[in-house]
Amino acid sequence: MSANRLSGLFVSLFGLALFFIVIPFDTEAVDYGWVRPATVPSAAAVVLTIAGAVLAIAPSGTTDLSRREFGRAGIYLALAASAVFLLQHLDFLIVAPAFALILMLLIGERRPLWLILGAGAGPGLIWFAATQLLGRPLP
Amino acid sequence: MVDLATILAGLGDAFSPINLLFVLGGVVLGQFVGALPGIGPVMAMAIAIPFTFVLDPLPAIAFLIGVNKGGLVGGAIPAVLINTPGTPDAAATALDGYPLSKRGKPLKATKMALYASVTGDTFSDIVLITVAAPLAVVALKTGPVEILALMIFAFSIIAGLVGDSIVKGVIATALGILCATIGLDPEHSTPRLYFGFFELYDGLPLAAVAIGMLVVAEILRRLAAMQGEMRPPLPRKDTQVAADRRVSLAEYWGCRFTMLRGAAIGTVLGALPGIGSTAAGFMSYAAAKQASKDPESFGKGNIHGIAATESANSAVVGANLIPLLTLGIPGSVSAALIISAFMIQGIQPGPLLFEQQGRLIYGLFGAMIMANLVNFWVGQLGLRFWVRVVRAPESIVFSTALLLCIVGVFMSTGGLFGVSIMLIAAAVGYVMHAFGYSVIIFIIAFFLGSRFELSLSQAMVILDGKPARLIEHPVALGLLLLALLSIYWLGVRAPRKQRQRNANG
Known part of the structure; x- marks a missing residue:
């Protein structure tokens, strides 16, 4: 597996872990207002999950690994x-x-x-x- | 608008002896570190920020501006002398600077770089001073919805232009925003993602993250790439004839169009977020070569090549402050560091700056012009000394820089917790760079994250939670459409064309 695919997969899993485990566990639930404490972190987690999956499926960019x-x-x-x-x-x-x-x-x-x-x-x-x-x- | 008395008071502050001293100190430090291969002005600015806490806002920011401007001049010296740019911005300068140096004219090459750099820098500062205030007036008419749309547009441009993959750019942006959400949320003031560390209530410390990712990670990368070898001493030949040691007025005047073109390119690119001074330098070099009657001489020591790159990369500095001062959006990592210096001093950058801190802003403009003059004179007097600095061993440079990082972050965060955050940020920055994720995008998103969330929150209240009401905000709608277009253009169309070109050989 190429480094790009691997990093994409990691980012995607990280995003999922954030969305389902970390953010609900470490963010207070508030039931009023349009933008709640978990809204932006959750949105960022969703973006990470999707973008990581895209990178894992269609790798792009260079890496500099040694x-x-x-x-x-x-x-x-x-x-x-x-x-x-x-x-x-x-x-x-x-x-x-x-x-x-x-x-x-x-x-x-x-x-x-x-x-x-x-x-x-x-x-x-x-x-x-x-x-x-x-x-x-x-x- | 700012009244004349405020402008004059600000300029008066800038020209005070104490401020002059800090500008001078910043320029000297900037040229010094710029001349050291491996430590550029961005690293120097990041390290210097915690040391400016004890200063008033104007000397502190003027000092940092001095470091930035001096660093660009200093960065050209190792590029010219040993073909190793002290800063990435000076990479294009080496194309003609090093061949000219090899032909036995290192002083002519470094002086041309100095003159072009100061010329380009002054040009962009004048543009900044002329357009910033009127633009801020326009920016004041925008509301949170437009600001939010503008930030999304800026993120899309930065993610598309910095680095070689828009997907990785989007990931770096999301990570930056995610890290900015650590601590109290701006709307409800409830703590989140602090994992039991009460030190994180106020969020991740700006200085620790910036220094860790920009400086410590870069030092780690350079140390890891070294294999125990020490840089060989630079051979010094002092057999240049008088005419080869200077740039004559005729030679400078002969480069006027090249420098003006370079300054214009640098100013335009600098005002746009995401396009750095390296791109400006190379673009200006290509334009100068195309316009030249003797393009074959480029790459062989043509002073027009040096003039083109240095005027362009230095012009980016002033222009970078246009989006910063008018909209509060940093277009580059050095602008992001200046924003952090503003914030540490308790000042929120943006269009209100001209109303609330007009005297400080005009003081800053005065300091910038003064920094250009100081840059010129320090460069003239110091070139011979900086040539020796190029030979300083990396071992002493990097060990001292690491200690400065530890001490700087300790002082700014008031404890070793911040230093630990710095080391974690360094590890993350190192891994991100190794896997091709842009640290620059991360830092800009991290710095803008809290403002992004606040604008989102305000925008949702204004729109009553209905995105369809965006139709009532045509400017915001247009910016969001532009963001989509730039993602398509930079993330889909341009890579597809590149693949087609590669396939066609």
Whole structure:
């Protein structure tokens, strides 16, 4: 099955799940007015279901899929998510340099000067701009 | 209409030293990030928005406008020097800019790009200033039914023109509107689709979604495409003779018709929703080549090619604000970001802006003109420095940009919940792009979603729930028919013709 058909099928099923499960469960029922809380979300779900089905039946457009790139993007996203998780418990000035350093090493940067600048000066400048110049607290 | 005193007061605000400083800062930042391959003005604007919360509306929006304008100038530099456009808008600039650079005239190429960019930008700003106020007066005469029809028409055009499949465009639009419905509904104020997260009562945070989808997803895509290799250093040759380091007045004057044509194309396309500056650049390039007496020289370093593309893609910036300021409908993603900046500052874009915020709008116009002058001077002085910026390693650029995104969203949403939303939006944006769904359409629909629902609600009250009463609103009816026609034209007819052309070889 082509990527377009697959995505069309997914969108269509997503639309159905929204219409029959998510929207009724998570939207309050109101019995007055022309446009009720569920009207626009339900309409969007119907459009998703129909358009997804059309795409699954008659695929159109291009895709740019690469399993390897998906995997790499997932690693970078997981790294960012870990940094956000750690920011709940540790100070910005501890997490941010470590995050920048690991990210730069993962990208393939090995030059010491750039590593020091990226992991030291970058987060330091951001911290300075946010807390000292703008007067906003950071985690 | 806005009275003369308000106009003068607005222009006075624009020319205040503090405002000048923010315009200058925006232009410098824009040119800097534009010159970095991988970070364009849209990314820079999205990252900068949370940092403008602490500012007054005029400096904040003037700063963002400066970033946008500066970014377009900066984006041409890597296109010319290393054939890697800093922004998609500059892709056409590389066609002649890079060959001219290879012939040993990189400064001439970058300066021509700068002059053409400022010329095109100023042209479209003048058009914006001239037509926006009268158009807003006309727009004020429209009611919710017409606004709703106009939004449906805009969605149909954007879905048809952005991306290569109208079905995917419709899906992205529906997803954007669906995400905009999270939180309290505008008519009954009852919470919906918040899944127990009380932080979502006010809806998904604009900054988190915009930064996640436009910036973090793009960084992820670029990081994933890199395979551990670092960009090789750019060879620097400084052996150009004086005549090759500048654009003479005769050369600039010789390009006047090319630049005017480009500016006109950019202005017209910029005023229409969905057609971005990349399309304007390529269209202007094709028109210049067709009009040239020496079309064979295009693609080999003809400065008319650079002038055509840069004047057109920069002219889109001012024209993009025409539908934004008169109707409250953003025609592009950068206009959508400006709308979010307006909304964050508590200002609702639309025709009422001229009545309620006339001073701010004329301040904005003044800031735009000033940004063009600043763009010119910063470009003149900074070109040599930006040439070095092109060589900055991507590792440091992307790690710093990601940290800025986290900090920016943390500051704008006041907690890490917003940052988590940003990461989810980034993952969704990455997957959408991989499967060919336009993130730009999603963002525009997301930004317009709440207004769409409100207009629908008001329109249904006016029509008493009877669509047949649309006959009493001929303008709305005409717009809805145009929407149907554009879906047929862009979604059925054009692809069929394309298939026939492909079949015929």
